Amino acid sequence: MSLMDSFAAGLALVWSLESLLALVGGVLVGVIAGAIPGMSATMAVALTLPFTFAMTPITGILLLVGVYKGGIFGGSIPAILIKTPGTPASSATVLDGYPMAEKGQAGRALGMALWASCTADLISNLALILFAGWLASFALSFGPPEFFTLILFSLTIIAGVSGDSLLKGLISAIMGLLLATVGLDLVYGTNRFNFNDPNLMGGLNFIAVLIGLFAIPEILTMVWNPKGQEGQARGLGGGWVTWLDYRRCFKTIVRGSLIGVVLGSIPGIGAAPAAFLSYSEARRKSKNRDNFGKGEIEGVAASESGNNGVAGATLIPLLALGVPGDVITAIIIGAFMVHGLQPGPMMFVANADIIYGLFLGLIISSIALFFIGTVAIRGFRFVADIPKALLFPVVLVLCVYGVFAVNNNIFDIGVMFAMGWVGFMMLRFGVPAAPFLIAFILGPLLEDNFRQSMLMSGGSPEILFRGPITWFFWGLTVLTVVAIARAGLRVRSKLLEEKRT
Amino acid sequence: MSKQSFLCVGGAALAGAAFLMLAGIPYGVSSPSNVRNIVLSPLFWPYVLAGILAFGGAGLVLTAFRLPPGARDERLSDVPGGWARLGAIAVIMLAYVMTISTLGMVWTSIVAIVAVAFLMQAKRPLLTAVVAVAAPLLLYAFFAHVAGVGVPQGELVRLP
Numbered sequence: 021m022s023l024m025d026s027f028a029a030g031l032a033l034v035w036s037l038e039s040l041l042a043l044v045g046g047v048l049v050g051v052i053a054g055a056i057p058g059m060s061a062t063m064a065v066a067l068t069l070p071f072t073f074a075m076t077p078i079t080g081i082l083l084l085v086g087v088y089k090g091g092i093f094g095g096s097i098p099a100i101l102i103k104t105p106g107t108p109a110s111s112a113t114v115l116d117g118y119p120m121a122e123k124g125q126a127g128r129a130l131g132m133a134l135w136a137s138c139t140a141d142l143i144s145n146l147a148l149i150l151f152a153g154w155l156a157s158f159a160l161s162f163g164p165p166e167f168f169t170l171i172l173f174s175l176t177i178i179a180g181v182s183g184d185s186l187l188k189g190l191i192s193a194i195m196g197l198l199l200a201t202v203g204l205d206l207v208y209g210t211n212r213f214n215f216n217d218p219n220l221m222g223g224l225n226f227i228a229v230l231i232g233l234f235a236i237p238e239i240l241t242m243v244w245n246p247k248g249q250e251g252q253a254r255g256l257g258g259g260w261v262t263w264l265d266y267r268r269c270f271k272t273i274v275r276g277s278l279i280g281v282v283l284g285s286i287p288g289i290g291a292a293p294a295a296f297l298s299y300s301e302a303r304r305k306s307k308n309r310d311n312f313g314k315g316e317i318e319g320v321a322a323s324e325s326g327n328n329g330v331a332g333a334t335l336i337p338l339l340a341l342g343v344p345g346d347v348i349t350a351i352i353i354g355a356f357m358v359h360g361l362q363p364g365p366m367m368f369v370a371n372a373d374i375i376y377g378l379f380l381g382l383i384i385s386s387i388a389l390f391f392i393g394t395v396a397i398r399g400f401r402f403v404a405d406i407p408k409a410l411l412f413p414v415v416l417v418l419c420v421y422g423v424f425a426v427n428n429n430i431f432d433i434g435v436m437f438a439m440g441w442v443g444f445m446m447l448r449f450g451v452p453a454a455p456f457l458i459a460f461i462l463g464p465l466l467e468d469n470f471r472q473s474m475l476m477s478g479g480s481p482e483i484l485f486r487g488p489i490t491w492f493f494w495g496l497t498v499l500t501v502v503a504i505a506r507a508g509l510r511v512r513s514k515l516l517e518e519k520r521t
Numbered sequence: 522m523s524k525q526s527f528l529c530v531g532g533a534a535l536a537g538a539a540f541l542m543l544a545g546i547p548y549g550v551s552s553p554s555n556v557r558n559i560v561l562s563p564l565f566w567p568y569v570l571a572g573i574l575a576f577g578g579a580g581l582v583l584t585a586f587r588l589p590p591g592a593r594d595e596r597l598s599d600v601p602g603g604w605a606r607l608g609a610i611a612v613i614m615l616a617y618v619m620t621i622s623t624l625g626m627v628w629t630s631i632v633a634i635v636a637v638a639f640l641m642q643a644k645r646p647l648l649t650a651v652v653a654v655a656a657p658l659l660l661y662a663f664f665a666h667v668a669g670v671g672v673p674q675g676e677l678v679r680l681p
Contacts, residue, residue: 070664070668071663071668073668073670074667074668074669185527185581185584187531187577187580187581187584188527188530188581190573190577191530191534191574191577191578191581194570194573194574194577195574197570198541198567198570198571198574201566201567201570205563207561207563208552208553208556208563210550210551210552210553210563211549211550211551212549212550212551212563212567213545213549213550213567215549239610239637240607240610242641243606243607243609243610243637243640243641244600244603244606244607245600245603246606246640246641246642407643407644407645407648408641409638409641409642409643409644410638410643410645410648410649410652412637412641413633413634413635413637413638413641413643413652413653414634414652414656416633416634416637417630417633417634417656417657417660418656418660420617420626420630420633421626421630421657421660421661421664421672424626424664424670424672424673425664425668425670428670428671430618430621430622430673433617433618433621434618437614437617437618440614441611449526449529449530450523450526450530451530467566470566471560471561474558474560474561475561478558479558479560479561481560512584512587512588
């Protein structure tokens with residue numbers, strides 16, 4: 021299939037009422053969910069996943085991508101209006117967004133957040149279209165040893181950068197890998213931690229684990245402290261962002277988008293670090309650097325372009341290598357699997373129509389985000405007024421229906437609740453949940469590629485160092501561990517120094 | 522970075538690793554007797570993971586001892602009535618799972634919404650009642666009639 025044929029096939033998939041409605045509906049749901057403090061883009065994507073079972077693969081995936089994109093932008097609305105980021109990625113937006121709202125310029129700040137988000141989203145999508153195919157064609161030559169080292173590197177970086185400590189991230193990832201071993205052995209078909217229970221023979225249900233880890237802990241947190249999510253929303257004020265504002269911030273937006281693209285394409289980094297890096301770069305280069313933190317519109321543009329620049333780029337490792345770049349893409353990989361698709365280089369050969377349909381859908385989602393975002397900014401007050409004490413019980417029931425729908429099995433609901441308590445304890449003790457989930461998804465792949473390599477070499481570990489690609493990933497893994505350990509040591513010596521003084 | 526959280530997580534990881542090595546893997550994982558190479562055995566991977574878990578746990582405990590006694594971790598601080606509410610929701614969750622097949626998912630969900638809303642100190646009882654009935658029914662309509670899922674109906678009242 022030529023490139024043009026693939027695009028035509030993709031267009032035929034996307035250009036249907038069902039797909040367009042899914043995309044627009046997804047962006048709308050994402051913006052609303054992102055705008056509700058306590059809900060997050062991750063939770064919204066996880067809860068939408070069960071609704072995709074009855075859809076065609078492309079429609080379901082477009083719905084989830086729409087929720088993802090909408091959710092990341094939606095998080096900036098409460099960040100600016102009530103100083104509470106709707107998603108962690110919007111934390112940097114608070115720095116200048118809220119001071120602008122205090123000055124009566126909330127509308128201007130939100131307008132800039134939207135324009136910067138849409139621009140960054142478009143740039144990120146173009147990067148995905150340009151680089152994913154190229155990376156996939158390169159990855160076609162990967163064998164089990166190369167995939168093993170690639171997944172090991174991805175897990176190392178995800179474990180290292182997700183929380184406040186590399187060791188906590190490591191423990192989280194190991195717990196995920198251990199949970200992934202439940203079920204029948206991949207090679208011999210013998211029992212592993214399933215105690216002859218038929219419910220455990222096929223392993224734990226991915227969606228039950230995912231919703232348990234990312235939605236139930238939020239409900240438990242709300243039960244723990246029902247008054248913890250309250251905030252006073254500010255008015256939009258009279259002003260709106262102008263073309264002149266946009267032109268003045270354009271360089272910052274493009275820089276932030278590129279930072280987002282680079283960080284987003286590395287598995288595990290995520291949107292929040294991209295937003296903060298973009299913000300600090302903008303402050304360093306700006307003529308108005310003294311105004312940053314006091315209500316500078318360029319600050320809002322920088323942080324929003326940084327976090328939205330990540331959105332398309334995180335799909336690069338997902339589509340090209342089959343490795344999720346963050347938690348949300350880990351959920352999206354689940355949607356692919358539910359529909360019988362395995363993301364990775366072979367998908368560019370076997371399901372090129374879906375890949376190109378997804379690319380086109382992403383471009384359309386940027387446009388949809390612009391229009392829906394404009395309306396959502398004005399409608400935020402209604403969203404902010406939804407009583408959390410009513411919303412979260414409904415979310416709990418939605419989780420139960422969604423998880424049951426996967427296998428028609430009540431046992432999965434029990435698994436979800438159990439994982440919810442695990443997730444809640446992890447939240448309390450500062451153990452990041454992202455490495456757990458990503459390791460749970462990649463665990464079977466990691467073990468499978470390791471054992472296949474060992475079968476190929478007759479048990480010799482030399483095969484894991486067989487060529488430049490494996491050496492490259494080993495090198496990156498070592499570099500990552502050294503860099504993260506050094507950063508941890510620096511923080512500890514700073515703490516000790518503070519104690520002495 | 523809190524000393525308390527490092528100690529708790531490290532201790533739990535060490536205990537988990539010890540349990541896996543001494544009981545979990547020997548009794549929970551079976552391996553055929555004819556496996557020639559240890560790295561291909563179904564036992565190999567779980568033992569490697571348990572070993573890394575022990576290493577991570579020991580690392581965290583050591584780090585905790587070398588950390589200065591810093592400020593109290595806000596995530597670990599208590600909230601008035603927090604533990605009682607958590608206990609109550611644990612009971613609700615357990616009852617939810619246990620009664621679905623008898624009462625049906627819709628009726629159990631209605632009761633669950635009311636109970637959880639009460640725990641979360643919902644202020645509008647009438648609105649809560651309306652939402653508690655409407656949300657499970659709408660979800661039933663979607664999953665049973667659009668997605669074709671066999672939503673459990675229970676033994677008491679059956680829905681169309």
